[in-house]
Amino acid sequence: MNNLLSCITDGIRRVAIVGHVRPDGDCAGSVMAAYHYLRDNVPSLEIVPFLQELPYGIRFLVKDCPVRCDDGAGEKFDLVISLDAAAENRIGAGIEAFRACENTVCIDHHQTCTAFGKVNRVEPRASSACEVLYRLMQRDRIGFDTAVCLYTGIIHDTGALRFDNVSPETVMIVSDLIARGIPFTKIIEKSFTEKSLTEMKITGEIIKNSRLFREEHFLYGCCDLEMQKRYGIDPTELGSVVASMNEAREARVVLFMYQFEDGSWKGSLRSKCDVDVAKIALRYGGGGHVKAAGFSFDQDPERAAEEIRKLLPSEEI
Ligand SMILES: [Mn+2]
Structure with a gap:
Protein backbone atom coordinates (compact mmCIF):
# COMPACT_ATOMS: atom_id res chain seq x y z
CA MET A 1 0.00 0.00 0.00
CA ASN A 2 1.38 3.38 -1.03
CA ASN A 3 -1.61 5.60 -0.50
CA LEU A 4 -4.03 5.71 2.42
CA LEU A 5 -6.89 6.83 0.19
CA SER A 6 -6.48 3.69 -1.94
CA CYS A 7 -7.92 1.72 1.03
CA ILE A 8 -11.22 3.55 0.60
CA THR A 9 -12.64 1.41 -2.18
CA ASP A 10 -16.25 1.36 -3.36
CA GLY A 11 -18.68 0.25 -0.71
CA ILE A 12 -16.58 1.43 2.25
CA ARG A 13 -18.71 3.73 4.34
CA ARG A 14 -17.84 3.12 7.95
CA VAL A 15 -14.18 3.20 9.07
CA ALA A 16 -12.67 2.69 12.51
CA ILE A 17 -9.17 3.83 13.42
CA VAL A 18 -7.44 2.21 16.39
CA GLY A 19 -4.13 2.52 18.26
CA HIS A 20 -2.29 0.67 21.01
CA VAL A 21 -3.04 0.34 24.73
CA ARG A 22 -1.99 3.28 26.93
CA PRO A 23 -1.68 5.62 23.94
CA ASP A 24 1.31 7.96 23.68
CA GLY A 25 1.89 10.97 21.43
CA ASP A 26 2.70 8.94 18.32
CA CYS A 27 -0.26 6.61 18.80
CA ALA A 28 -2.81 9.38 19.40
CA GLY A 29 -1.12 11.62 16.81
CA SER A 30 -1.30 8.98 14.07
CA VAL A 31 -4.87 7.89 14.89
CA MET A 32 -6.10 11.48 14.85
CA ALA A 33 -4.03 12.42 11.78
CA ALA A 34 -5.63 9.54 9.86
CA TYR A 35 -9.04 10.66 11.17
CA HIS A 36 -8.62 14.28 10.00
CA TYR A 37 -7.08 13.27 6.67
CA LEU A 38 -9.88 10.86 5.76
CA ARG A 39 -12.57 13.23 7.04
CA ASP A 40 -11.14 16.12 4.97
CA ASN A 41 -10.68 14.10 1.79
CA VAL A 42 -13.62 11.67 1.85
CA PRO A 43 -16.43 13.66 3.50
CA SER A 44 -18.99 10.91 2.86
CA LEU A 45 -17.23 8.46 5.23
CA GLU A 46 -18.32 7.81 8.78
CA ILE A 47 -15.05 7.65 10.71
CA VAL A 48 -14.76 6.52 14.33
CA PRO A 49 -11.42 7.04 16.07
CA PHE A 50 -10.84 4.76 19.09
CA LEU A 51 -8.36 5.75 21.82
CA GLN A 52 -8.02 4.95 25.49
CA GLU A 53 -7.70 7.89 27.86
CA LEU A 54 -4.77 10.12 26.95
CA PRO A 55 -2.07 11.62 29.18
CA TYR A 56 -2.86 15.25 30.02
CA GLY A 57 -0.31 16.83 27.68
CA ILE A 58 -1.74 15.30 24.48
CA ARG A 59 -5.46 15.60 25.20
CA PHE A 60 -5.63 18.57 22.81
CA LEU A 61 -5.30 16.05 19.97
CA VAL A 62 -8.83 14.73 20.57
CA LYS A 63 -10.50 18.01 21.51
CA ASP A 64 -13.97 18.31 19.93
CA CYS A 65 -13.49 14.97 18.12
CA PRO A 66 -15.91 12.02 18.48
CA VAL A 67 -13.33 9.67 20.02
CA ARG A 68 -14.50 6.44 21.63
CA CYS A 69 -12.64 4.55 24.36
CA ASP A 70 -14.64 1.28 24.43
CA ASP A 71 -13.57 -1.93 22.65
CA GLY A 72 -16.09 -1.59 19.80
CA ALA A 73 -17.61 -5.05 20.42
CA GLY A 74 -20.65 -5.95 18.33
CA GLU A 75 -20.09 -3.25 15.74
CA LYS A 76 -19.66 -3.59 12.05
CA PHE A 77 -17.06 -1.54 10.20
CA ASP A 78 -16.17 -1.84 6.51
CA LEU A 79 -12.52 -1.08 7.28
CA VAL A 80 -10.41 -0.88 10.45
CA ILE A 81 -7.01 0.82 10.38
CA SER A 82 -4.52 0.12 13.17
CA LEU A 83 -1.74 2.60 13.86
CA ASP A 84 1.43 2.30 15.99
CA ALA A 85 0.43 -1.13 17.41
CA ALA A 86 3.09 -3.85 17.12
CA ALA A 87 0.68 -6.78 17.51
CA GLU A 88 -3.06 -7.35 17.41
CA ASN A 89 -3.22 -7.98 21.15
CA ARG A 90 -1.55 -4.58 21.73
CA ILE A 91 -4.57 -2.75 20.30
CA GLY A 92 -6.37 -0.80 23.01
CA ALA A 93 -9.76 0.78 22.42
CA GLY A 94 -11.53 -0.66 19.38
CA ILE A 95 -9.80 -4.06 19.56
CA GLU A 96 -13.05 -6.01 19.11
CA ALA A 97 -13.99 -3.86 16.12
CA PHE A 98 -10.62 -4.77 14.59
CA ARG A 99 -11.02 -8.49 15.32
CA ALA A 100 -14.51 -8.57 13.83
CA CYS A 101 -13.51 -6.84 10.60
CA GLU A 102 -12.23 -8.72 7.54
CA ASN A 103 -10.83 -5.63 5.88
CA THR A 104 -7.95 -4.45 8.09
CA VAL A 105 -4.87 -2.28 7.62
CA CYS A 106 -1.82 -2.27 9.90
CA ILE A 107 0.47 0.78 9.74
CA ASP A 108 3.44 0.66 12.10
CA HIS A 109 7.15 1.24 12.67
CA HIS A 110 8.07 -1.23 15.45
CA GLN A 111 10.79 -3.72 14.58
CA THR A 112 8.78 -6.30 16.53
CA CYS A 113 5.60 -5.65 14.51
CA THR A 114 3.84 -8.83 13.41
CA ALA A 115 2.17 -7.19 10.35
CA PHE A 116 -1.20 -8.48 11.53
CA GLY A 117 -3.44 -6.63 9.07
CA LYS A 118 -4.88 -7.90 5.82
CA VAL A 119 -2.88 -5.06 4.27
CA ASN A 120 0.30 -3.93 6.00
CA ARG A 121 2.71 -1.06 5.85
CA VAL A 122 5.49 -1.60 8.39
CA GLU A 123 8.68 0.47 8.24
CA PRO A 124 10.97 -0.54 11.12
CA ARG A 125 13.41 2.25 10.32
CA ALA A 126 10.84 5.03 10.38
CA SER A 127 10.96 7.33 13.42
CA SER A 128 7.27 7.01 14.16
CA ALA A 129 3.92 5.74 12.94
CA CYS A 130 3.25 9.37 11.99
CA GLU A 131 6.24 9.35 9.64
CA VAL A 132 4.97 6.17 7.94
CA LEU A 133 1.49 7.67 7.72
CA TYR A 134 2.80 10.93 6.22
CA ARG A 135 4.32 8.93 3.37
CA LEU A 136 0.90 7.39 2.70
CA MET A 137 -0.67 10.83 2.34
CA GLN A 138 -0.67 13.22 -0.59
CA ARG A 139 1.10 16.41 0.44
CA ASP A 140 -1.47 18.72 -1.10
CA ARG A 141 -4.28 16.93 0.73
CA ILE A 142 -2.81 17.36 4.23
CA GLY A 143 -4.84 19.93 6.18
CA PHE A 144 -3.88 21.95 9.23
CA ASP A 145 -5.31 19.56 11.86
CA THR A 146 -3.66 16.58 10.18
CA ALA A 147 -0.32 18.44 10.20
CA VAL A 148 -0.62 19.23 13.92
CA CYS A 149 -1.27 15.56 14.75
CA LEU A 150 1.55 14.26 12.55
CA TYR A 151 4.02 16.76 14.00
CA THR A 152 3.06 15.85 17.59
CA GLY A 153 3.58 12.14 16.91
CA ILE A 154 6.99 12.64 15.31
CA ILE A 155 8.13 14.93 18.13
CA HIS A 156 7.08 12.45 20.81
CA ASP A 157 8.69 9.36 19.28
CA THR A 158 11.94 11.17 18.46
CA GLY A 159 12.32 13.00 21.80
CA ALA A 160 11.92 16.25 19.86
CA LEU A 161 14.25 15.11 17.06
CA ARG A 162 17.01 14.00 19.46
CA PHE A 163 16.91 10.18 19.07
CA ASP A 164 18.83 8.23 16.47
CA ASN A 165 15.61 7.12 14.76
CA VAL A 166 15.66 10.58 13.13
CA SER A 167 16.66 10.44 9.48
CA PRO A 168 17.13 13.25 6.95
CA GLU A 169 13.66 12.24 5.69
CA THR A 170 12.17 12.76 9.17
CA VAL A 171 13.56 16.30 9.24
CA MET A 172 12.22 16.97 5.73
CA ILE A 173 8.76 15.91 6.89
CA VAL A 174 8.98 18.12 9.97
CA SER A 175 10.10 20.98 7.74
CA ASP A 176 7.06 20.50 5.50
CA LEU A 177 4.71 20.37 8.51
CA ILE A 178 6.20 23.49 10.11
CA ALA A 179 5.86 25.34 6.78
CA ARG A 180 2.08 24.93 7.15
CA GLY A 181 2.03 27.40 10.04
CA ILE A 182 1.37 24.97 12.88
CA PRO A 183 2.24 26.24 16.40
CA PHE A 184 5.29 23.99 16.65
CA THR A 185 6.92 25.67 19.67
CA LYS A 186 3.70 25.53 21.65
CA ILE A 187 3.13 21.88 20.73
CA ILE A 188 6.55 20.88 22.08
CA GLU A 189 6.09 22.93 25.25
CA LYS A 190 2.54 21.87 26.04
CA SER A 191 2.70 18.23 25.03
CA PHE A 192 6.31 17.27 25.58
CA THR A 193 8.37 19.49 27.87
CA GLU A 194 5.80 20.75 30.34
CA LYS A 195 4.93 18.64 33.40
CA SER A 196 2.83 19.18 36.49
MN1 LIG B 1 5.35 4.97 17.75
Whole structure:
Protein backbone atom coordinates (compact mmCIF):
# COMPACT_ATOMS: atom_id res chain seq x y z
CA MET A 1 0.00 0.00 0.00
CA ASN A 2 1.38 3.38 -1.03
CA ASN A 3 -1.61 5.60 -0.50
CA LEU A 4 -4.03 5.71 2.42
CA LEU A 5 -6.89 6.83 0.19
CA SER A 6 -6.48 3.69 -1.94
CA CYS A 7 -7.92 1.72 1.03
CA ILE A 8 -11.22 3.55 0.60
CA THR A 9 -12.64 1.41 -2.18
CA ASP A 10 -16.25 1.36 -3.36
CA GLY A 11 -18.68 0.25 -0.71
CA ILE A 12 -16.58 1.43 2.25
CA ARG A 13 -18.71 3.73 4.34
CA ARG A 14 -17.84 3.12 7.95
CA VAL A 15 -14.18 3.20 9.07
CA ALA A 16 -12.67 2.69 12.51
CA ILE A 17 -9.17 3.83 13.42
CA VAL A 18 -7.44 2.21 16.39
CA GLY A 19 -4.13 2.52 18.26
CA HIS A 20 -2.29 0.67 21.01
CA VAL A 21 -3.04 0.34 24.73
CA ARG A 22 -1.99 3.28 26.93
CA PRO A 23 -1.68 5.62 23.94
CA ASP A 24 1.31 7.96 23.68
CA GLY A 25 1.89 10.97 21.43
CA ASP A 26 2.70 8.94 18.32
CA CYS A 27 -0.26 6.61 18.80
CA ALA A 28 -2.81 9.38 19.40
CA GLY A 29 -1.12 11.62 16.81
CA SER A 30 -1.30 8.98 14.07
CA VAL A 31 -4.87 7.89 14.89
CA MET A 32 -6.10 11.48 14.85
CA ALA A 33 -4.03 12.42 11.78
CA ALA A 34 -5.63 9.54 9.86
CA TYR A 35 -9.04 10.66 11.17
CA HIS A 36 -8.62 14.28 10.00
CA TYR A 37 -7.08 13.27 6.67
CA LEU A 38 -9.88 10.86 5.76
CA ARG A 39 -12.57 13.23 7.04
CA ASP A 40 -11.14 16.12 4.97
CA ASN A 41 -10.68 14.10 1.79
CA VAL A 42 -13.62 11.67 1.85
CA PRO A 43 -16.43 13.66 3.50
CA SER A 44 -18.99 10.91 2.86
CA LEU A 45 -17.23 8.46 5.23
CA GLU A 46 -18.32 7.81 8.78
CA ILE A 47 -15.05 7.65 10.71
CA VAL A 48 -14.76 6.52 14.33
CA PRO A 49 -11.42 7.04 16.07
CA PHE A 50 -10.84 4.76 19.09
CA LEU A 51 -8.36 5.75 21.82
CA GLN A 52 -8.02 4.95 25.49
CA GLU A 53 -7.70 7.89 27.86
CA LEU A 54 -4.77 10.12 26.95
CA PRO A 55 -2.07 11.62 29.18
CA TYR A 56 -2.86 15.25 30.02
CA GLY A 57 -0.31 16.83 27.68
CA ILE A 58 -1.74 15.30 24.48
CA ARG A 59 -5.46 15.60 25.20
CA PHE A 60 -5.63 18.57 22.81
CA LEU A 61 -5.30 16.05 19.97
CA VAL A 62 -8.83 14.73 20.57
CA LYS A 63 -10.50 18.01 21.51
CA ASP A 64 -13.97 18.31 19.93
CA CYS A 65 -13.49 14.97 18.12
CA PRO A 66 -15.91 12.02 18.48
CA VAL A 67 -13.33 9.67 20.02
CA ARG A 68 -14.50 6.44 21.63
CA CYS A 69 -12.64 4.55 24.36
CA ASP A 70 -14.64 1.28 24.43
CA ASP A 71 -13.57 -1.93 22.65
CA GLY A 72 -16.09 -1.59 19.80
CA ALA A 73 -17.61 -5.05 20.42
CA GLY A 74 -20.65 -5.95 18.33
CA GLU A 75 -20.09 -3.25 15.74
CA LYS A 76 -19.66 -3.59 12.05
CA PHE A 77 -17.06 -1.54 10.20
CA ASP A 78 -16.17 -1.84 6.51
CA LEU A 79 -12.52 -1.08 7.28
CA VAL A 80 -10.41 -0.88 10.45
CA ILE A 81 -7.01 0.82 10.38
CA SER A 82 -4.52 0.12 13.17
CA LEU A 83 -1.74 2.60 13.86
CA ASP A 84 1.43 2.30 15.99
CA ALA A 85 0.43 -1.13 17.41
CA ALA A 86 3.09 -3.85 17.12
CA ALA A 87 0.68 -6.78 17.51
CA GLU A 88 -3.06 -7.35 17.41
CA ASN A 89 -3.22 -7.98 21.15
CA ARG A 90 -1.55 -4.58 21.73
CA ILE A 91 -4.57 -2.75 20.30
CA GLY A 92 -6.37 -0.80 23.01
CA ALA A 93 -9.76 0.78 22.42
CA GLY A 94 -11.53 -0.66 19.38
CA ILE A 95 -9.80 -4.06 19.56
CA GLU A 96 -13.05 -6.01 19.11
CA ALA A 97 -13.99 -3.86 16.12
CA PHE A 98 -10.62 -4.77 14.59
CA ARG A 99 -11.02 -8.49 15.32
CA ALA A 100 -14.51 -8.57 13.83
CA CYS A 101 -13.51 -6.84 10.60
CA GLU A 102 -12.23 -8.72 7.54
CA ASN A 103 -10.83 -5.63 5.88
CA THR A 104 -7.95 -4.45 8.09
CA VAL A 105 -4.87 -2.28 7.62
CA CYS A 106 -1.82 -2.27 9.90
CA ILE A 107 0.47 0.78 9.74
CA ASP A 108 3.44 0.66 12.10
CA HIS A 109 7.15 1.24 12.67
CA HIS A 110 8.07 -1.23 15.45
CA GLN A 111 10.79 -3.72 14.58
CA THR A 112 8.78 -6.30 16.53
CA CYS A 113 5.60 -5.65 14.51
CA THR A 114 3.84 -8.83 13.41
CA ALA A 115 2.17 -7.19 10.35
CA PHE A 116 -1.20 -8.48 11.53
CA GLY A 117 -3.44 -6.63 9.07
CA LYS A 118 -4.88 -7.90 5.82
CA VAL A 119 -2.88 -5.06 4.27
CA ASN A 120 0.30 -3.93 6.00
CA ARG A 121 2.71 -1.06 5.85
CA VAL A 122 5.49 -1.60 8.39
CA GLU A 123 8.68 0.47 8.24
CA PRO A 124 10.97 -0.54 11.12
CA ARG A 125 13.41 2.25 10.32
CA ALA A 126 10.84 5.03 10.38
CA SER A 127 10.96 7.33 13.42
CA SER A 128 7.27 7.01 14.16
CA ALA A 129 3.92 5.74 12.94
CA CYS A 130 3.25 9.37 11.99
CA GLU A 131 6.24 9.35 9.64
CA VAL A 132 4.97 6.17 7.94
CA LEU A 133 1.49 7.67 7.72
CA TYR A 134 2.80 10.93 6.22
CA ARG A 135 4.32 8.93 3.37
CA LEU A 136 0.90 7.39 2.70
CA MET A 137 -0.67 10.83 2.34
CA GLN A 138 -0.67 13.22 -0.59
CA ARG A 139 1.10 16.41 0.44
CA ASP A 140 -1.47 18.72 -1.10
CA ARG A 141 -4.28 16.93 0.73
CA ILE A 142 -2.81 17.36 4.23
CA GLY A 143 -4.84 19.93 6.18
CA PHE A 144 -3.88 21.95 9.23
CA ASP A 145 -5.31 19.56 11.86
CA THR A 146 -3.66 16.58 10.18
CA ALA A 147 -0.32 18.44 10.20
CA VAL A 148 -0.62 19.23 13.92
CA CYS A 149 -1.27 15.56 14.75
CA LEU A 150 1.55 14.26 12.55
CA TYR A 151 4.02 16.76 14.00
CA THR A 152 3.06 15.85 17.59
CA GLY A 153 3.58 12.14 16.91
CA ILE A 154 6.99 12.64 15.31
CA ILE A 155 8.13 14.93 18.13
CA HIS A 156 7.08 12.45 20.81
CA ASP A 157 8.69 9.36 19.28
CA THR A 158 11.94 11.17 18.46
CA GLY A 159 12.32 13.00 21.80
CA ALA A 160 11.92 16.25 19.86
CA LEU A 161 14.25 15.11 17.06
CA ARG A 162 17.01 14.00 19.46
CA PHE A 163 16.91 10.18 19.07
CA ASP A 164 18.83 8.23 16.47
CA ASN A 165 15.61 7.12 14.76
CA VAL A 166 15.66 10.58 13.13
CA SER A 167 16.66 10.44 9.48
CA PRO A 168 17.13 13.25 6.95
CA GLU A 169 13.66 12.24 5.69
CA THR A 170 12.17 12.76 9.17
CA VAL A 171 13.56 16.30 9.24
CA MET A 172 12.22 16.97 5.73
CA ILE A 173 8.76 15.91 6.89
CA VAL A 174 8.98 18.12 9.97
CA SER A 175 10.10 20.98 7.74
CA ASP A 176 7.06 20.50 5.50
CA LEU A 177 4.71 20.37 8.51
CA ILE A 178 6.20 23.49 10.11
CA ALA A 179 5.86 25.34 6.78
CA ARG A 180 2.08 24.93 7.15
CA GLY A 181 2.03 27.40 10.04
CA ILE A 182 1.37 24.97 12.88
CA PRO A 183 2.24 26.24 16.40
CA PHE A 184 5.29 23.99 16.65
CA THR A 185 6.92 25.67 19.67
CA LYS A 186 3.70 25.53 21.65
CA ILE A 187 3.13 21.88 20.73
CA ILE A 188 6.55 20.88 22.08
CA GLU A 189 6.09 22.93 25.25
CA LYS A 190 2.54 21.87 26.04
CA SER A 191 2.70 18.23 25.03
CA PHE A 192 6.31 17.27 25.58
CA THR A 193 8.37 19.49 27.87
CA GLU A 194 5.80 20.75 30.34
CA LYS A 195 4.93 18.64 33.40
CA SER A 196 2.83 19.18 36.49
CA LEU A 197 4.73 20.05 39.65
CA THR A 198 3.35 16.85 41.20
CA GLU A 199 4.80 14.80 38.35
CA MET A 200 8.17 16.48 38.93
CA LYS A 201 7.99 15.78 42.67
CA ILE A 202 7.10 12.11 42.28
CA THR A 203 9.87 11.78 39.68
CA GLY A 204 12.23 13.14 42.33
CA GLU A 205 11.15 10.53 44.86
CA ILE A 206 11.36 7.68 42.33
CA ILE A 207 14.89 8.73 41.35
CA LYS A 208 15.86 9.15 45.03
CA ASN A 209 14.76 5.54 45.67
CA SER A 210 16.19 4.16 42.42
CA ARG A 211 18.98 1.62 42.46
CA LEU A 212 22.10 1.53 40.32
CA PHE A 213 23.99 -1.66 39.49
CA ARG A 214 27.37 -0.22 38.64
CA GLU A 215 28.81 -3.23 36.85
CA GLU A 216 25.92 -3.36 34.40
CA HIS A 217 25.38 0.44 34.37
CA PHE A 218 21.78 -0.52 35.04
CA LEU A 219 19.46 1.89 36.83
CA TYR A 220 16.00 0.89 37.90
CA GLY A 221 13.19 2.52 39.81
CA CYS A 222 9.58 1.79 40.58
CA CYS A 223 6.36 3.43 41.61
CA ASP A 224 3.65 1.36 43.26
CA LEU A 225 0.01 2.27 43.82
CA GLU A 226 0.69 3.47 47.35
CA MET A 227 3.13 6.11 46.08
CA GLN A 228 0.74 7.17 43.30
CA LYS A 229 -2.08 7.58 45.84
CA ARG A 230 0.16 9.60 48.13
CA TYR A 231 0.81 12.08 45.30
CA GLY A 232 -2.74 11.85 43.96
CA ILE A 233 -1.73 10.90 40.43
CA ASP A 234 -2.32 7.97 38.10
CA PRO A 235 -0.03 6.08 35.69
CA THR A 236 -0.85 8.35 32.72
CA GLU A 237 1.14 11.05 34.53
CA LEU A 238 4.29 8.93 34.83
CA GLY A 239 5.20 8.92 31.15
CA SER A 240 8.22 11.20 31.51
CA VAL A 241 9.86 9.46 34.48
CA VAL A 242 11.91 6.99 32.44
CA ALA A 243 13.31 9.81 30.29
CA SER A 244 14.40 11.69 33.42
CA MET A 245 16.09 8.56 34.79
CA ASN A 246 17.79 8.04 31.43
CA GLU A 247 19.57 11.36 31.86
CA ALA A 248 21.78 9.85 34.59
CA ARG A 249 25.38 9.67 33.35
CA GLU A 250 26.00 6.45 35.29
CA ALA A 251 23.18 4.60 33.54
CA ARG A 252 23.34 2.84 30.19
CA VAL A 253 20.20 0.77 30.58
CA VAL A 254 17.23 2.11 32.53
CA LEU A 255 14.13 0.33 33.77
CA PHE A 256 11.15 2.12 35.26
CA MET A 257 8.27 0.03 36.57
CA TYR A 258 4.88 1.35 37.60
CA GLN A 259 1.77 -0.29 38.89
CA PHE A 260 -1.80 -0.13 37.63
CA GLU A 261 -5.07 -0.14 39.55
CA ASP A 262 -5.56 -3.88 38.86
CA GLY A 263 -2.20 -4.62 40.51
CA SER A 264 -0.34 -5.34 37.26
CA TRP A 265 2.89 -3.55 36.36
CA LYS A 266 4.35 -1.96 33.29
CA GLY A 267 8.10 -1.83 32.68
CA SER A 268 9.63 0.87 30.47
CA LEU A 269 13.15 0.22 29.22
CA ARG A 270 15.68 2.62 27.71
CA SER A 271 19.16 1.96 26.38
CA LYS A 272 22.03 4.30 25.66
CA CYS A 273 24.40 1.53 24.55
CA ASP A 274 24.29 -1.45 22.21
CA VAL A 275 21.91 -3.41 24.45
CA ASP A 276 18.74 -4.03 22.44
CA VAL A 277 15.93 -3.46 24.95
CA ALA A 278 13.25 -4.55 22.44
CA LYS A 279 14.67 -8.09 22.73
CA ILE A 280 14.38 -7.94 26.52
CA ALA A 281 10.82 -6.61 26.34
CA LEU A 282 9.92 -9.36 23.87
CA ARG A 283 10.90 -12.02 26.46
CA TYR A 284 8.15 -10.61 28.64
CA GLY A 285 5.59 -10.45 25.85
CA GLY A 286 6.18 -6.76 25.17
CA GLY A 287 8.02 -5.04 22.36
CA GLY A 288 9.26 -1.76 21.00
CA HIS A 289 12.47 -0.38 19.61
CA VAL A 290 16.20 -1.04 20.10
CA LYS A 291 16.55 1.93 22.48
CA ALA A 292 13.05 2.19 23.94
CA ALA A 293 10.71 -0.67 24.71
CA GLY A 294 8.05 -1.75 27.18
CA PHE A 295 6.29 -4.78 28.62
CA SER A 296 3.64 -5.70 31.17
CA PHE A 297 4.12 -8.13 34.05
CA ASP A 298 2.55 -9.36 37.28
CA GLN A 299 5.52 -10.45 39.39
CA ASP A 300 7.38 -8.56 42.09
CA PRO A 301 9.22 -5.58 40.51
CA GLU A 302 12.46 -6.24 42.42
CA ARG A 303 12.54 -9.72 40.97
CA ALA A 304 11.81 -8.45 37.46
CA ALA A 305 14.68 -5.96 37.79
CA GLU A 306 17.00 -8.70 39.03
CA GLU A 307 16.08 -10.95 36.09
CA ILE A 308 16.73 -8.17 33.62
CA ARG A 309 20.03 -7.28 35.27
CA LYS A 310 21.20 -10.86 34.62
CA LEU A 311 20.52 -10.38 30.89
CA LEU A 312 22.87 -7.39 30.71
CA PRO A 313 26.56 -7.45 29.97
CA SER A 314 28.69 -6.52 32.98
CA GLU A 315 32.19 -5.15 33.20
CA GLU A 316 34.79 -4.42 35.85
CA ILE A 317 34.49 -0.97 37.33
MN1 LIG B 1 5.35 4.97 17.75
